[in-house]
Amino acid sequence: MGDKHTARLSWEKQIEPLSSSCNLTDWEYVKPHSVYERNEAIFAEFKHTSPEDGSNRLILGNNLDAMQALLNEGREGTIDLIYIDPPYLSEIDYSSKLNLSDHKIQRSAFQDKWPRGIDSYLDMLYPRLKIMHRLLSPRGSIFVHLDWHVSHYVRLLLDEIFGNDNLVNEIIWCYTGGTGSKKHFHRKHDTIFWYSKSTAYIFNPQYRPYSRQTLERGLTRVKGPKYTLHEQGALMQDWWSDINKILSPTAHENLKYPTQKPIALMKRIIACASNPDSLVADFFAGAGTLAEAAEELGRRWIMADNSELAVTTSNYRLLKRNARPYLIQTVNEVRNEGILDLDPIRISPCGASNLLQIQIKDYKPAEITDDLELTAAQYLEYWELDLDYQGFFHSDYQMLPRRRFNGSLDLSLAVMLPVRTNYSIGVRTHDIFGHTTTKIVNVTNSSPGGEV
Ligand SMILES: C[S@@+](CC[C@H](N)C(=O)[O-])C[C@H]1O[C@@H](n2cnc3c(N)ncnc32)[C@H](O)[C@@H]1O
Structure with a gap:
């Protein structure tokens, strides 16, 4: 039926031409090993490992470029499950609010405003869905999470790209809470379209508990002995x-x-439409919910987002849950830096090792409003260390706050390292706005503190 019918959604398309020369740039290799307090020195070695097969990666950048780069890498037909939760044409500038020392801080997350309304929204989504179709494996599925704003339009795009025979389910996710309206019924559900690439898609049935009444009376009495x-x-x-x-x-x-x-x-979606050997992906990753669920269920994952706040938040989340090692990459994206000031790194002999003491003296984001006077421990969300920097940042240790956003981040760390004459130490900070700043410090045993 898919080939025979000709009905299509039409609009005045102004779709950006696809650039076929996109490449991903490695930005950091993360081996989660979180430290919360500096009370005890870390005993560290100089041992960097490399990512195994390029899975488990977080990409900062426009997802169209990121997906094109994945195709260029030969990833066509390799992903078993793509979940996306794109903007919904809500005409909202999404931001996240924090209360820090009586300051109300507005952190910009992403924009869901479209200059030509539905037309530019569809211009954005259409080429992306087409690339996702190419990335999916023959047993693969896509779950597209939407609400009443655009679900009716997007369903037609999905019918065109995946074939309407491949609609597996229209899932309605019902929830409660939040605000309501006196002008209409409260809008309390989202729609998730599930399309498969072929009829050979993965499906692991999911179960829900029986109701108390069913358990009490037993199913047999109502439906018969079968x-x-x-x-x-x-x-x-x-x-x-x-x-x-x-x-x-x-x-x-x-x-x-x-x-x-x-x-x-996310766990329900991953559990039903992927297997333990599957690669799963989310190209509108937000706070990284898919990767955390994939970590819990033992799937390999890829995520992309063009918001620095999203990538910093996802990274924090993966560190906090002690995820398997992963790669952070960028595509045509330059990260914003702040102003980071370190105290000279002190080295002192300690038994058969050297003790390095690293201290962040101060930090300020690049752009701050005059009335925002926060301390470095408040501006910074977490920081990372590469103990043997060799031109590419390996995050060996991460200093996280015990409680997020309350200024409790420890800004100093003591590390016991094997004795060497020269050390090259990388320090990378992540601030509450999603900006990262990197300093590489070369230290020699005789004259510590020489910054590069
Ligand atoms: C609705 S949120 C996703 C929330 C996510 N499901 C979660 O659980 O946190 C949509 C995300 O898509 C990202 N986004 C929008 N347009 C994008 C684009 N062209 N490339 C990459 N990411 C994009 C936004 O930055 C935002 O984080």
Whole structure:
């Protein structure tokens, strides 16, 4: 049927031409090893490993370029599951608010405003869906998360690109809470379209607990002797009301990234449409919910986002959960830097090792409003160390705050390293606006503190 019907969504297209020469630039290799306090010196070695197969990576940049670069790398037909939660044409500038020392801080996350309304929105999404179709494996699926603003238009794009025969489910995710309206019914559901690449898609059925009444009376009495209760529960339907939105600002899961989706939702999608050997991807990654769920379920993952705040938040989240090593890459993107001041690194002999003491003296973001006078520990969200910098940043240790955004980040660290005459130490900071700053310090045993 897919080939025979000719109905199409049409609009005045002004789609940017695709650049076929996109390449990903390696920016950092992260081996999560979080440190929360400097009370005890870290005993470290000089041992860098390399990413195994290029999976598990977080890309900063426009997802069209990122996906084109993945195709250029030969990743066509390799991804089993793509989940996307793109902007919804909500006409909102999304930002995240923090209260720090009586300052109300507005952190810009991403824009969902379109100069030609629906036309430019479709111009954005159409070529991206086409590339995603190419990246999917024959057993692959895409889940496209939308709401009432544009779901009706996007469904037609998906029909055209994937074939309407390949619509597997229109999933309705119902939730409660938040604001309502007296002018219409409260809008409390999102739509998730699930399309497969072919009929050979992966599907692992999911189950929900039986209701109390069903358990009490037993299924057999209602449906006849052929039906018995299953150990795992009842088969899941296409409307999900058992997972709520992240509502509480203090919820453990809440990373203060606007539009962040619950991890339980992501785990259900990954569990049903991928296998443990699958590569899964999210090209509108936001706070990195997909990668955390993939880590929990043991899948390999790729994520991309063009917002620095999204990438910094995802990175924090992966460090916090002690993820497997991953690569951070950029595509046509220059990261914003702040002003980082380090105290000279002190070296002192300590048994068979040398003790290096590293201290951040001060930090200021590049652009700050005059009335915002925060300390370095408040401006910074976390920082990382490369103990043997050789031209490319390997994050060996990460200093995280015990409690996020409360100024409790420790700015000094003591590291025990094997004795050498020269050390090349990389320090990379991440601030609350998503900006990163890197300093490389070359230190010699005789005259510490020589910065490059
Ligand atoms: C609705 S949010 C995703 C939220 C995410 N599902 C989560 O759980 O946190 C959409 C994300 O898409 C990103 N985005 C929008 N346009 C993009 C583009 N052209 N390339 C890469 N990322 C983009 C935004 O920066 C934003 O973080």
